[in-house]
Amino acid sequence: DIQMTQSPSSLSASIGDRVTISCRASQSISRYLNWYQQKPGKAPKLLIYAASSLQSGVPSRFSGSGSGTDFTLTISSLQPEDFATYYCQQSYNTPCSFGQGTKLEIK
Amino acid sequence: EVQLLESGGDLAQPGGSLRLSCAASGFTFSSYAMNWVRQAPGKGLEWVSGISESGGRTHYADSVKGRFTISRDNSKNTLYLQMNSLRAEDTAVYYCAKSPSGSYPNWSDYWGQGTLVTVSS
Numbered sequence: 001d002i003q004m005t006q007s008p009s010s011l012s013a014s015i016g017d018r019v020t021i022s023c024r025a026s027q028s029i030s031r032y033l034n035w036y037q038q039k040p041g042k043a044p045k046l047l048i049y050a051a052s053s054l055q056s057g058v059p060s061r062f063s064g065s066g067s068g069t070d071f072t073l074t075i076s077s078l079q080p081e082d083f084a085t086y087y088c089q090q091s092y093n094t095p096c097s098f099g100q101g102t103k104l105e106i107k
Numbered sequence: 108e109v110q111l112l113e114s115g116g117d118l119a120q121p122g123g124s125l126r127l128s129c130a131a132s133g134f135t136f137s138s139y140a141m142n143w144v145r146q147a148p149g150k151g152l153e154w155v156s157g158i159s160e161s162g163g164r165t166h167y168a169d170s171v172k173g174r175f176t177i178s179r180d181n182s183k184n185t186l187y188l189q190m191n192s193l194r195a196e197d198t199a200v201y202y203c204a205k206s207p208s209g210s211y212p213n214w215s216d217y218w219g220q221g222t223l224v225t226v227s228s
Contacts, residue, residue, distance in 0.1 A: 046217075055216065093212060
């Protein structure tokens with residue numbers, strides 16, 4: 001099974017900051033990497049699929065990059081509504097494992 | 108508008124069974140693979156199971172293999188998860204999620220609101 005490891009596990013940042021979250025796969029997954037945002041008590045929301053494709057309706061301040069084993073989610077200028085938990089997920093093969101999550105909090 | 112509405116979550120005893128349902132609308136259900144993803148209280152997301160658009164191919168996490176069965180009724184636009192031999196560690200919110208195509212594996216582009224399963228004596 002492929003293990004997904006996110007860093008950091010938590011992060012404090014201010015409105016307007018540029019934020020980067022990392023995700024590493026235990027083996028190469030090409031570009032089969034997706035990012036989700038989850039707010040408390042809500043279902044996850046797809047942000048980025050196939051490493052760098054922005055899901056329809058998602059603000060352009062979100063971007064993804066990487067291939068192979070190392071991937072990054074970047075938020076270019078944090079907005080109040082961006083404080084949430086972020087998960088990466090590989091869809092290279094089953095089980096379609098998730099990272100442990102990165103909680104983004106207000107500084 | 109894509110809508111996924113889960114139901115069937117309840118309190119169950121260890122060793123018991125539950126059947127979750129997910130009613131889909133707003134898209135051609137029979138053309139898309141579907142998933143179940145769960146989240147234990149205060150924990151992260153865990154992929155549980157997936158099924159191809161026809162139902163001919165199914166996939167399971169090791170943690171539920173042999174105990175859970177995913178299925179679908181394309182005539183009723185409904186996804187199911189039969190959960191047997193329940194354990195305390197199965198306690199979680201269970202989400203139904205749609206894939207962007209019929210192929211699998213894939214990401215999940217739409218999610219339901221979730222249904223809570225609690226396993227306790």
